[in-house]
Amino acid sequence: MKILLVDDEKVQRDLLQGFLENQGYEVMTAADGPEALEMFAVMPVSLVLLDHKMPGMTGDEVLDRMKKLNPEIRALMITAYGDVDTAVKVMKLGADDFLSKPVNLEYLLSRIRKIEQDILVVNDVRVAEELLDESPLPLRIVANSPLMKEAISLARRVAPTPWSVLIKGETGTGKELMARLIHLLSSRSDEPFVEVNCAAIPENLFESELFGHEKGAFTGASGRRRGRFELARQGSIFLDEIGELPLGLQSKLLRVLQEKNITRVGGEKNIEVDVRVIAASNRDLKQMVQEGSFREDLYYRINAFELEIPPLRNRREDIPSLLELFAARYGGQQMMEFLPESRDILIKYPYPGNIRELEHIVQRLVTLTRGSVIRLADVPAEIRHYQNMVSGTLDERLKIAEREMILAALE
Secondary structure (H helix, E strand, C coil): CEEEEECCCHHHHHHHHHHHHHCCCEEEEECCHHHHHHHHHHCCCCEEEEECCCCCCCHHHHHHHHHHHCCCCEEEEEECCCCHHHHHHHHHHCCCEEEECCCCHHHHHHHHHHHHHHHHHHHHHHHHHHHHHHCCCCCCCCCCCHHHHHHHHHHHHHCCCCCCEEEECCCCCCHHHHHHHHHHHCCCCCCCEEEEEHHHCCHHHHHHHHHCECCCCCCCCCCCECCHHHHCCCCEEEEECHHHCCHHHHHHHHHHHHHCEEECECCCCEEECCCEEEEEECCCHHHHHHHCCCCHHHHHHHCCEEEECCCHHHCHHHHHHHHHHHHHHHCCCCCCEECHHHHHHHHHCCCCCHHHHHHHHHHHHHHHCCCCEECHHHCCHHHHCHHHHHCCCHHHHHHHHHHHHHHHHHC
16 A cells, blocks of 8 residues: 655654555655645555644645545544644544554554555445446445445455355345355356255255256156256356255255265266355354254355345445435336435334345335325335334324324325
8 A cells, every 4th residue: 555644854754654664555755745745646645644734735735635636535644733623623624533743653553554454445345336337237236334345345355266155144135146246256257157045946856956857867857957056067156045955955965065066866977067156044054053953064165255244224324325226226217306304214214124125115115106206104104103113102102103193194
């Protein structure tokens, strides 16, 4: 990471430059504001360390001009006056933090490393979004929240590896979308992505569905059929809801993952299959292992890398963008607008069904709302009254519910 250090005191510049270069950073220095702006305009810089009090042009002025050139620039301000007013002013200008002199080098290093990680995560998210924009599939990931940004960053880092991935998350959080993203970011992106819903396959058809069958293998097998593992050859296979597999089927799946070959039902020939395994579950597989309902060896086979998608209630920063996304998707030619009251209550709702539930709610609102404005009264009653039903005494909840029903009727 390239750092631009701006300080009019040569001793301070040399001290900080030497310390940061010993930590592996590339450091450029400037003695005043004009020199710093000249360097900033022509050289790529990730982070600026600015002295607050400099002759001629203050650190505030320098940061303000830098932000106009590149609003994404990260900055740490160094000041001899560690008062609250200075801190507030510095933060309003867009600095990440301010440090009092004499600078605590350990704290400075921790802040720089945190900013460095933030920059890497933002870059991972940007790469993923650009890839999805170019994808022929109608995919879009919304990641304004820190938790979701971190999840996408982890997906980007693990995607180029050959490791199996276990995606954890509640129903409706977007596990399939994350699996597709890992596939698109991998070296197998031009090869098939094959999805298997483990909960939907009858036990007596499991082997035939996953491994294929030969003609005459069983009643109704009128011809040879390739299974999902063969169809996914050289690509990725997504084993959704793997926690729903009965123990007997888990052992058959484990054998394939260990030996990397399959035998069609009714066949004798071993067929080598080179696939990347991505599994997902909304259940706690580790707890299932302890209870004896999920094989421990299979758990460790599919869990070379674990990625957890946060529930929507823990990433509310993403809800406004998701509202706009789904309103545009289902609104057709009409641009739908959420009034502040309706938007507010939709953001606060906990969404036990996560993104899938939010999508269905917006789809319903867009379909049933007359006109292009979604008001509070248009929001389903179970969402409007949710807070009333979970807090307060019974009498208070009844009074609030009665009041809201009267207001809804008047609207």
